[in-house]
Amino acid sequence: MIAGTRKRLHGIMEGNEVLEACPFSHQVGGHSAVVTLRDSHLVAKPLDKKKREMSFYEKAPKALRSFVPTFHGVGRVSFSPDAVKDSSEDSDDSDDREDNEFSVVPAPTAKKAGHSAAVEEPIPPYVGSNRVGSPFQSPSMTSGKVVNPWSLTMYQKQIDKSRASPDNGDSEATIACILLENLTRKFNKPCVLDLKIGTRSYADDASPQKRAKHIEKVSSTTSSSLGFRVCGMQVYNRKSQRYFYQDKYHGRSLTPETVPAALESFFTLNTGNKPRSSAYVASVVRSFLKKLKELEAIIADQKGLRFYSSSLLLLYDGAWKSDSGVPIVDVRVIDFAGATFYSLDSAVRDAGAICASPDEGFLLGLRNLQKYFRAMIE
Numbered sequence: 001m002i003a004g005t006r007k008r009l010h011g012i013m014e015g016n017e018v019l020e021a022c023p024f025s026h027q028v029g030g031h032s033a034v035v036t037l038r039d040s041h042l043v044a045k046p047l048d049k050k051k052r053e054m055s056f057y058e059k060a061p062k063a064l065r066s067f068v069p070t071f072h073g074v075g076r077v078s079f080s081p082d083a084v085k086d087s088s089e090d091s092d093d094s095d096d097r098e099d100n101e102f103s104v105v106p107a108p109t110a111k112k113a114g115h116s117a118a119v120e121e122p123i124p125p126y127v128g129s130n131r132v133g134s135p136f137q138s139p140s141m142t143s144g145k146v147v148n149p150w151s152l153t154m155y156q157k158q159i160d161k162s163r164a165s166p167d168n169g170d171s172e173a174t175i176a177c178i179l180l181e182n183l184t185r186k187f188n189k190p191c192v193l194d195l196k197i198g199t200r201s202y203a204d205d206a207s208p209q210k211r212a213k214h215i216e217k218v219s220s221t222t223s224s225s226l227g228f229r230v231c232g233m234q235v236y237n238r239k240s241q242r243y244f245y246q247d248k249y250h251g252r253s254l255t256p257e258t259v260p261a262a263l264e265s266f267f268t269l270n271t272g273n274k275p276r277s278s279a280y281v282a283s284v285v286r287s288f289l290k291k292l293k294e295l296e297a298i299i300a301d302q303k304g305l306r307f308y309s310s311s312l313l314l315l316y317d318g319a320w321k322s323d324s325g326v327p328i329v330d331v332r333v334i335d336f337a338g339a340t341f342y343s344l345d346s347a348v349r350d351a352g353a354i355c356a357s358p359d360e361g362f363l364l365g366l367r368n369l370q371k372y373f374r375a376m377i378e
Contacts, residue, residue, distance in 0.1 A: 028193075192315050197361075
């Protein structure tokens with residue numbers, strides 16, 4: 001980090017500077033806005049009320065740090081409605097052309113017994129408060145920037161939330177955010193898969209109503225049986241030069257029978273070929289498998305740490321070249337507002353047993369994900 005940038009970050013974290021938010025081009029999931037910042041290579045996310053996510057980053061186990069985004073402290077960020085219109089001027093995707101757009105990925109559904117899963121009826125994406133049809137073109141496309149529709153939805157949600165607060169009398173809100181590494185920055189055309197990981201998604205202090213809601217969500221999706229569910233995906237299609245995407249509502253509709261085809265589409269939508277039919281795409285899958293195995297070993301060694309409602313983010317470059325060599329892929333754990341470090345004096349039932357064991361729900365998800373990825377290339 002150069003001296004000027006380091007000095008500026010110090011000013012941000014000390015509260016001396018307010019940064020301006022812009023919709024993040026590649027947010028594919030989550031229930032709060034992730035934004036890019038003007039004149040910065042970082043992304044920002046609103047700080048949760050109990051500051052649990054910040055606390056996690058500050059005391060994350062050393063062994064896990066290569067699998068979480070780099071934490072750059074907390075800053076004050078301004079969310080303006082005008083940022084959606086102006087975001088093209090500050091995009092880190094300056095090479096995106098106006099003929100790119102986000103389109104809906106048809107949902108994989110199982111065919112008759114004995115047949116493989118196939119792509120059939122499209123599932124409409126969720127944008128704002130409306131269900132819309134396919135294809136979808138982001139409003140900011142008119143200025144040349146590609147922005148995932150889910151990012152625009154979450155950005156507007158944050159603005160609406162701020163307007164509803166009695167503490168904010170104007171249309172522009174300034175809120176505390178954690179500042180994080182932008183994981184997509186090293187990719188030309190980021191392909192992103194967001195998976196909710198684990199079999200439990202509520203914290204110990206969640207209200208009975210919130211617990212019931214999360215338990216129902218887990219039991220009605222693949223989270224209960226597989227230890228993960230798809231929360232969002234975008235893939236750059238090389239032929240059409242468009243991004244295709246699915247949101248969390250599509251992910252909730254998947255079953256153990258349709259998940260394999262949905263996961264495989266994370267690769268097939270890029271080239272039109274199955275991983276086993278392309279040597280390079282197969283090498284991308286193998287690179288993911290290597291990282292997932294490394295992460296599994298680390299999680300298995302984290303006794304007493306629970307990743308309630310965390311997500312797993314998988315990324316690769318959709319604009320790869322045949323002579324690219326070893327694929328560059330990334331696997332990171334994100335979203336730690338529900339993460340909990342248990343100790344023997346924790347005021348929860350079976351604290352001793354929890355402290356002596358890893359997060360088995362997380363491990364279940366990792367092992368099933370590896371199983372499906374191996375099946376793509378065998």
